[in-house]
Amino acid sequence: MLVKARRILACVAMPAALSCPCAAGQSPQPAARVIEILADHDSRYKMAGQKQPMITVKAGEPITLRITAKKAKNVNRDGAIHGFTLLHAKDRSPVPDWDFLLKPGVQEFSVTAPGGPGEYLVVCTVICSQDHEGMEMKFVVRP
Numbered sequence: 001m002l003v004k005a006r007r008i009l010a011c012v013a014m015p016a017a018l019s020c021p022c023a024a025g026q027s028p029q030p031a032a033r034v035i036e037i038l039a040d041h042d043s044r045y046k047m048a049g050q051k052q053p054m055i056t057v058k059a060g061e062p063i064t065l066r067i068t069a070k071k072a073k074n075v076n077r078d079g080a081i082h083g084f085t086l087l088h089a090k091d092r093s094p095v096p097d098w099d100f101l102l103k104p105g106v107q108e109f110s111v112t113a114p115g116g117p118g119e120y121l122v123v124c125t126v127i128c129s130q131d132h133e134g135m136e137m138k139f140v141v142r143p
C-alpha cells in the first residue's frame, strides 16, 4: 500500500491567486470558466453530475474554482477544514500557485491551468478525517 505522508498545513499565508481580478491596478482578464466543486463532509471531492469527480481544462486556460467546503471531523489550527492542492500525477510533485486551504463555506480562486498537458491530481492537504488519504480527484489538462 502506498501511503505517503502529506503536509499538514498550518498558518500558511493565503496564496496570491486568491485576489480578485477586478482589484485595482490589474488589467482586465479574459472571462474565466467557473468550475464548481464540493469538498464534502465525508472527505470527498464532488462535482454535480459526475459519479467520479474529474476536472478537465485546456492548457493555460483561465478558470475560477468555486469551492464549497463542508467540515469533516477535524479543523486545522488556522480554521481550514480541507485543502485543494494540485500535483503532477506522475511523481506527485506540487504545481506552483495551486495550493489552497479551504474554510467552511464558499470560496473562489482565480487560477490559470498548467501549461503542460497531462494528468494531474487534486489532493486534500488538511488531515480532515480518517478518510482523508482518499480525498483526491483526477485533473486532466488537454493540449
Ligand SMILES: [Cu+2]
Pocket (backbone or CB within 6 Å): 043, 081, 082, 083, 124, 125, 126, 127, 128, 129, 132, 135
Ligand atoms: Cu482532507
